[in-house]
Amino acid sequence: MDFIEIVVLALLQGLTEFLPISSSAHLILPSEIFGWADQGLAFDVAVHVGTLLAVIAYFRRDILNLIGGWLTTGFTRTPNADGRLAWYVALATIPAGVAGLVLDHWIEANLRSVEVIAWATIGFGILLGIADRKSGQVRTLASMTLSMALIIGVAQALALIPGTSRSGITMTAALLLGLHRVDAARFSFLLSIPLIMAAGGLKTLELAQSVLPVDWQSLLLGVALSAVSAWLCIYYFLAFISRIGMLPFVIYRLILGGVLLVFFV
Template identity: 80%
Template sequence: MDLIEIIVLALLQGLTEFLPISSSAHLILPSRLFGWDDQGLAFDVAVHVGTLLAVMVYFRRDIVVLTQNWLTTGFSRTPNTEARLAWYVVVATIPAGLAGLLLNDWIEANLRSTAVIAATTIGFGLLLGFADKSRKDGVSLVHMTLLMALVIGLAQALALIPGTSRSGITITAALLVGLHRVEAARFSFLLSIPLILAAGGLKTLELMDSVLPVDWQSLALGVLLSALSAWVCIYYFLAFINKIGMLPFVIYRLVLGLVLVAFFI
């Protein structure tokens, strides 16, 4: 990979990991437009590490509070609000984890095409718009229930399909079950931590079995750029989402999907 490829792909990964606009659709465009080769397993690990660092640094206080309360009251008969939220993150992670173990290879072999990515980018973009338009005021995470967490977790499993967008589908489901915009985004970001950790861990294990040489300078730059872009993305998304709503992202997804259809299918 040359410097331009590293910069573009790392920034794209950092931004699209948390915006509801599909990282798969964005990572396929540079390769098709410029004829770039696949970035490879090592770089995949690097940008996963970067995005994980960003979300953990941003939500460091939440992580500490949730973990402490989960360990102290989470296993009692009367868990407090923070302990319940920690359990909801665990419950909502399970469906995607199981689906990944059972279906990941089949999805990689059958659904990783430009046509699928274009269709899911458009289809789930419209669903996001419907969810945002149909929501009213929404409730906070304090009022979240186990059923709401399970619905969001089942929706997250759909993110294995390329073009769906993990953040997009979880925010959509959170809005549909009644969460406030900011709270829906916050829960989606917290929910990303165990999944990114698991995905990065699996890719690291695969990398350890690989005999290919590793360009550590390129990987370090990938970690840095993906972490910075992801942190900026989280900060501004949470700051402005209640004012701008989801419509700009819906329009963007529709345009992106149509570009994929028009030029690459």
């Protein structure tokens, strides 16, 4: 990979991991437009590490509070708000984890096409718009229930379909359940941590078994760029989402999906 490829792909991964616009749709464009080869397993691990570092750094206080609440009250009859939310994040991760283990190879073989990505980008973009428009936005994370967390977790499993967007589908479910936009986004971002850790861990195991040489300089650049872009993405998304809503992202998804269908299918 040359310098331009590293910069473009790392920035795309960092920005699209947390915006509700589908990282799959964006990462396929450089290969289709410029004929770039697949970035390879090592670089994939690197940019996932970068996005993981970003979300942990941004939510470090929340994470410490969740861990503290879980350890001190999580196994009592009346866990505090942090202990309860920690359980919700953990339990909501299970559906996507199980679905990934069972369906990953089938999806890789049957659904990873430009056409599927394009239609998923459009379809789930429309659903995001409906959820944002119809949402009462009357609930906060403090009022979240176990059933709400599990519904969001099941929705997250749909993100295995390329083009869906993990952040997009979890925010869609959260909005349909009545959460405020910012709280929907915060829960989506917290929910990404165990999933990115699991995915990154599996890819790291694959990488450890590989005999291909590793370009550490490229990997470190990929980690740095994806981490910085992901952190900025989270910061500005949470700062502006309550004012701008989801409509700009819905319109963007419709345009992106249309471009994929017209020019690349």
